[in-house]
Amino acid sequence: xxxxxxxxxxxxxxxxxxxxxxxxxxxxxxxxxxxxxxxxxxxxxxxxxxxxxxxxxxxxxxxxxxxxxxxxxxxxxxxxxxxxxxxxxxxxxxxxxxxxxxxxxxxxxxxxxxxxxxxxxxxxxxxxxxxxxxxxxxxxxxxxxxxxxxxxxxxxxxxxxxxxxxxxxxxxxxxxxxxxxxxxxxxxxxxxxxxxxxxxxxxxxxxxxxxxxxxxxxxxx
Amino acid sequence: xxxxxxxxxxxxxxxxxxxxxxxxxxxxxxxxxxxxxxxxxxxxxxxxxxxxxxxxxxxxxxxxxxxxxxxxxxxxxxxxxxxxxxxxxxxxxxxxxxxxxxxxxxxxxxxxxxxxxxxxxxxxxxxxxxxxxxxxxxxxxxxxxxxxxxxxxxxxxxxxxxxxxxxxxxxxxxxxxxxxxxxxxxxxxxxxxxxxxxxxxxxxxxxxxxxxxxxxxxxxxxxxxxxxxxxxxxxxxxxxxxxxxxxxxxxxxxxxxxxxxxxxxxxxxxxxxxxxxxxxxxxxxxxxxxxxxxxxxxxxxxxxxxxxxxxxxxxxxxxxxxxxxxxxxxxxxxxxxxxxxxxxxxxxxxxxxxxxxxxxxxxxxxxxxxxxxxxxxxxxxxxxxxxxxxxxxxxxxxxxxxxxxxxxxxxxxxxxxxxxxxxxxxxxxxxxxxxxxxxxxxxxxxxxxxxxxxxxxxxxxxxxxxxxxxxxxxxxxxxxxxxxxxxxxxxxxxxxxxxxxxxxxxxxxxxxxxxxxxxxxxxxxxxxxxxxxxxxxxxxxxxxxxxxxxxxxxxxxxxxxxxxxxxxxxxxxxxxxxxxxxxxxxxxxxxxxxxxxxxxxxxxxxxxxxxxxxxx
Numbered sequence: 001x002x003x004x005x006x007x008x009x010x011x012x013x014x015x016x017x018x019x020x021x022x023x024x025x026x027x028x029x030x031x032x033x034x035x036x037x038x039x040x041x042x043x044x045x046x047x048x049x050x051x052x053x054x055x056x057x058x059x060x061x062x063x064x065x066x067x068x069x070x071x072x073x074x075x076x077x078x079x080x081x082x083x084x085x086x087x088x089x090x091x092x093x094x095x096x097x098x099x100x101x102x103x104x105x106x107x108x109x110x111x112x113x114x115x116x117x118x119x120x121x122x123x124x125x126x127x128x129x130x131x132x133x134x135x136x137x138x139x140x141x142x143x144x145x146x147x148x149x150x151x152x153x154x155x156x157x158x159x160x161x162x163x164x165x166x167x168x169x170x171x172x173x174x175x176x177x178x179x180x181x182x183x184x185x186x187x188x189x190x191x192x193x194x195x196x197x198x199x200x201x202x203x204x205x206x207x208x209x210x211x212x213x214x215x216x217x218x219x220x221x
Numbered sequence: 222x223x224x225x226x227x228x229x230x231x232x233x234x235x236x237x238x239x240x241x242x243x244x245x246x247x248x249x250x251x252x253x254x255x256x257x258x259x260x261x262x263x264x265x266x267x268x269x270x271x272x273x274x275x276x277x278x279x280x281x282x283x284x285x286x287x288x289x290x291x292x293x294x295x296x297x298x299x300x301x302x303x304x305x306x307x308x309x310x311x312x313x314x315x316x317x318x319x320x321x322x323x324x325x326x327x328x329x330x331x332x333x334x335x336x337x338x339x340x341x342x343x344x345x346x347x348x349x350x351x352x353x354x355x356x357x358x359x360x361x362x363x364x365x366x367x368x369x370x371x372x373x374x375x376x377x378x379x380x381x382x383x384x385x386x387x388x389x390x391x392x393x394x395x396x397x398x399x400x401x402x403x404x405x406x407x408x409x410x411x412x413x414x415x416x417x418x419x420x421x422x423x424x425x426x427x428x429x430x431x432x433x434x435x436x437x438x439x440x441x442x443x444x445x446x447x448x449x450x451x452x453x454x455x456x457x458x459x460x461x462x463x464x465x466x467x468x469x470x471x472x473x474x475x476x477x478x479x480x481x482x483x484x485x486x487x488x489x490x491x492x493x494x495x496x497x498x499x500x501x502x503x504x505x506x507x508x509x510x511x512x513x514x515x516x517x518x519x520x521x522x523x524x525x526x527x528x529x530x531x532x533x534x535x536x537x538x539x540x541x542x543x544x545x546x547x548x549x550x551x552x553x554x555x556x557x558x559x560x561x562x563x564x565x566x567x568x569x570x571x572x573x574x575x576x577x578x579x580x581x582x583x584x585x586x587x588x589x590x591x592x593x594x595x596x597x598x599x600x601x602x603x604x605x606x607x608x609x610x611x612x613x614x615x616x617x618x619x620x621x622x623x624x625x626x627x628x629x630x631x632x633x634x635x636x637x638x639x640x641x642x643x644x645x646x647x648x649x650x651x652x653x654x655x656x657x658x659x660x661x662x663x664x665x666x667x668x669x670x671x672x673x674x675x676x677x678x679x680x681x682x683x684x685x686x687x688x689x690x691x692x693x694x695x696x697x698x699x700x701x702x703x704x705x706x707x708x709x710x711x712x713x714x715x716x717x718x719x720x721x722x723x724x725x726x727x728x729x730x731x732x733x734x735x736x737x738x739x740x741x742x743x744x745x746x747x748x749x750x751x752x753x754x755x756x757x758x759x760x761x762x763x764x765x766x767x768x769x770x771x772x773x774x775x776x777x778x779x780x781x782x783x784x785x786x787x788x789x790x791x792x793x794x795x796x797x798x799x800x801x802x803x804x805x806x807x808x809x810x811x812x813x814x815x816x817x818x819x820x821x822x823x824x825x826x827x828x829x830x831x832x833x834x835x836x837x
Contacts, residue, residue, distance in 0.1 A: 016239040020477075022475075028247070028526065029527060031523075031528070032526065045559065057239070058234055086527070088247045198235075
């Protein structure tokens with residue numbers, strides 16, 4: 001077994017590195033670090049790299065995961081040190097361990113969201129949005145658009161603070177293979193509900209990823 | 222921290238491809254003592270993906286940043302969606318690394334790679350809130366300079382740019398930075414800096430020259446109006462490439478850019494002398510890197526970038542004298558690290574399958590060749606010393622080697638071209654297909670073959686033997702394209718062509734004089750930008766701008782110029798003499814070819830630089 005799971009953060013302007021570009025970024029950082037990575041077989045061999053859960057463009061995170069196959073000649077400490085030298089400054093490897101749980105079992109993720117609006121908003125109004133039974137929304141899928149009840153994708157939401165023109169949310173949204181929603185969609189529906197055209201500021205930060213081990217929901221690792 | 226950063230970041234959330242604007246890539250340079258340094262803004266007048274693919278920018282960016290007293294930051298043209306946000310939120314043009322307004326830099330340098338980017342130069346100055354005309358810039362405004370191939374005839378930008386840098390920048394850029402420091406310390410007025418650098422070889426300050434015109438609108442004279450300005454401005458070259466600045470690191474972008482790979486420059490210049498090709502004359506004489514230096518540099522670039530592809534770059538890579546040795550020494554490194562070697566710009570007369578087999582060990586993509594003209598007569602006129610037999614032989618080798626897609630590049634509208642020559646393009650493509658079907662079915666690789674024929678429209682360029690030639694009228698070019706479309710009968714050939722409106726404007730600005738500066742500003746006011754992008758090019762707006770300025774664009778593109786006429790760029794010396802260009806022009810009409818620099822010196826004048834192929 002030569003597969004390692006790397007936990008990393010993606011902060012600052014790193015939020016504008018798209019999912020596809022992130023793969024290229026890791027591939028090249030591994031190349032620069034001269035690490036003994038393993039390649040796929042076949043006509044066009046590529047490094048064996050798999051991200052556990054894609055992160056939407058524009059979102060920062062302190063808890064991302066990527067699985068990479070290395071030869072056994074290298075220790076996790078060496079991998080971490082080398083990559084932190086060759087990755088761009090906005091990506092940092094935080095921990096390396098053997099993958100024990102499957103990314104297929106990921107069910108949700110927590111986001112801390114800071115919003116600013118131009119007009120003052122009442123806390124009760126923001127809470128009222130999340131208390132609705134049904135939030136009809138058009139969700140983009142691979143085939144096109146589909147009408148869904150967004151409420152089914154919002155597992156938890158606490159309106160932590162509404163201070164004049166600033167809103168702070170702490171929310172857990174469905175994530176992973178079976179049901180997934182981008183925080184953007186929830187926020188655009190909230191804006192519609194509040195009757196505003198756009199937020200003057202919007203910062204979304206992913207803090208936790210959860211998986212279901214068949215018995216309970218736990219932090220992914 | 223820049224006050225604009227917050228606004229700029231907020232705008233990023235409302236636009237496509239924010240990755241174009243965020244920077245922070247691996248190997249980008251961020252200097253902490255920014256305020257104390259000479260600040261150079263390196264502007265590429267196109268989007269990030271295009272600009273980041275350009276080797277010259279990579280070299281000068283790292284070279285200037287290697288100086289302790291200087292900071293060089295990048296600036297690209299914001300795409301139209303970002304421009305709209307910036308104008309709405311009153312964000313001026315910012316540098317990529319520090320988010321500092323471009324107008325706060327000391328020197329703002331543009332690279333001019335193609336004429337159709339001129340409107341972006343003007344638009345970027347406007348976004349930067351820098352006065353558009355050099356005469357309007359005062360005290361604290363930055364100096365605006367420009368370099369690159371189009372700077373050799375930068376006259377259309379003469380009223381906009383403070384100074385041009387002609388030739389290779391490795392030495393002269395350092396000299397203008399040194400001069401800046403001296404000038405700053407001297408406390409002299411703005412013009413004092415320009416007077417200092419006008420004495421540096423390769424620097425051209427257009428406002429130090431007066432242009433007079435004849436009654437027929439042709440140029441009468443270009444005369445310096447102060448003592449520091451030389452009558453002729455000679456381009457700069459680096460005599461010994463190995464001893465010059467060696468680029469051993471490159472910024473590695475996050476997003477996919479046009480040329481997303483290591484560019485290993487093997488030599489500069491070209492030995493060939495195709496009569497339409499401006500680069501072939503501008504970059505003379507040919508100077509090569511040594512194989513030792515190239516291998517050493519390649520290793521460093523691989524280690525410092527992590528790229529998975531490396532391209533051996535030059536104007537004609539198969540003309541590199543030690544190509545075989547270079548590849549033999551590079552392969553052990555690249556194979557081991559799974560790096561693909563690619564070889565652009567191959568010629569059909571020295572193509573070797575063995576070489577191709579080596580470099581493209583994995584992927585069998587298509588091959589591209591540029592016969593440029595459809596008949597031997599016309600190929601002799603343009604001095605493209607390629608024979609039909611060479612092309613067919615090469616096609617045969619490629620098909621045997623398992624390739625079954627070939628791209629052929631041609632030009633239409635070349636001097637002396639007849640419909641027979643145009644028809645020759647279709648015939649040549651058919652002959653290439655014929656070569657494939659001559660191979661017995663049993664040993665043929667692949668079921669069918671595709672030949673893609675692309676034609677661009679000939680644009681006469683300054684500093685070439687064809688600088689005196691008129692361009693074909695747009696109607697004629699379209700007629701020739703339509704004729705060729707009809708002549709192509711088999712489904713194995715597909716045909717691409719260029720819009721002739723763009724080629725016309727390219728000719729106008731390539732051969733233009735400084736009266737076009739006002740046209741550029743007028744076109745900018747009408748919203749012209751990104752003219753190299755089909756979806757933004759508006760021929761109508763350009764024509765309105767010409768009408769308003771009372772200038773006839775056809776004067777520049779369609780007029781046959783007499784050898785005795787003063788050309789708007791006659792005061793620029795690229796090292797190739799006008800007499801040589803005239804001789805080559807005459808030889809074109811008698812269909813005589815000129816051998817390459819290695820077969821025999823034709824006496825172009827570039828030997829005056831004292832280096833390169835002239836002394837091999």
